[in-house]
Amino acid sequence: MTHIHYVESDRRHDSSFIIDVPIGYHWLLVITKTPARFWVNGKLKEYPAHSAVLYRPHQKVYYSACTNQFVNDWIRFETNEPYITESPLALGVPFSLNDPDYIDKLFKLLVIEHNYEQLYKASSISSLLRILFNKLLESHFHDNITSKHYKLLRLRNAIQSNPGEQWTVEKMAKQVMISPGYLQNLYKKTFGVSCMEEVINSRIKLAKEYLSHSSQSIAEIAEQCGYQNVEHFCRQFKKVTQKTPRQYQKLEY
Template identity: 70%
Template sequence: MAFIHYVECNTTHSSNFEIDVPMGFHWLLVITKTPAQFWVNGHLKEYPAHCAILYRPTQKVYYRACADHYVNDWIRFETNEPYITESPLPFGVPFLLDDPDYCHKLFELLVTEHNFNRGYKESSIDCLFRTLFNKLLESYIQDDIKPQYYNLLRLRNAIQNNPGEYWSISKMADYLRISPGYLQNIYKKAFGISCMDDVISSRIRLAREYMIHSHQSIAEIATRCGYQNVEHFCRQFKQLTGIPPKKFRKHAKG
């Protein structure tokens, strides 16, 4: 289990903010939302926004603002959990997060659980910690996270949360204010799937749910999933699932 001493989200400081602890007392995890300077391997170095840094107990902690303000999420805690104490994550070295919004939501939940004495507080905090450290590991092993990646990630979340919208390559490119050709190139490199294939996959995944758990007609489901032509929907559904929608529904209901 992990015991939280203090946790905060969106903590904002002025340009002269500085943390200087020659020898820390507890575990400390910091996630930056603005650029900052960190003392790493005997040198002061600037790191971009959306970095995470984990300090173990007794480790020197030094970081400071390097712009007109500094914003971060941070948590000071104690733990004997091997997934933290024996983690392959580097100690005292910042690394970029591949999904900072997700990690921020986990921090918000940790703040809530820490501040309210609810019945399942300890187990909830334990689950949130494990999820957070899973996300940190996913980020650490991912190579070459560029600033444009975060915009692509927001686009992908928008697609998967609203697959029934009218998505075209031009609309997606406008969303990011880049050219359609450039979008297709960097999207495939980032996620291993083209942007339009991602749209189609999200639509068919949603359609499967409607066909299993609703009584709407196939035409109604096609419309809800962003298709203006039911025949086109049926073709794409069969391409991705291997069977036509009617047959899929019959098997699912059976």
């Protein structure tokens, strides 16, 4: 069971902000959105934005702003849940987040659930915390997280959310602010598929959904999935699925 004492999202402070509690709090999780200084292993060290740090009860807590503003999400809580108390996360040592936008959404939901007395409040908070700590573990064991990684991640989310957009390598490279050639190499190295393969896979995934659950024509589906030519859509669909759109549609029905 977990009891939240306080949780905040997007808390803003000026350049003089310092938290210094030698004997610690309860459990405390801090997520930075700006660079910050942390006391780690007897030294004051600066860490980049999008860092997370988990403190156990009665552990020394010290962190401060190191720019003209400090912005963070944070949660102070008590728990006896093994996925937290026995977590392999390093305690008191910041690490970079793999997907800070996802973490931010979870915190915003936790704030809502904590502040309002809903029928399934305890169950919802429990579920959100489990997801949050799963995402923290993914980040903790993820290497080479850089500012370019965050830009690529946002691009990938944009592609998967809007596969019907007219994506080109040049357009994607402009969004990430790197050259088209570098984008193609970096994207493949980061996600295991090229940026255009990501577009195609996302389009075919959406097309499968429309073919299975809508009464639209194949031409209409092709257009909604970003294809200006229905023949090109059919060729690409068959290349990926080994079936024509019509064959796939008949199987699903």
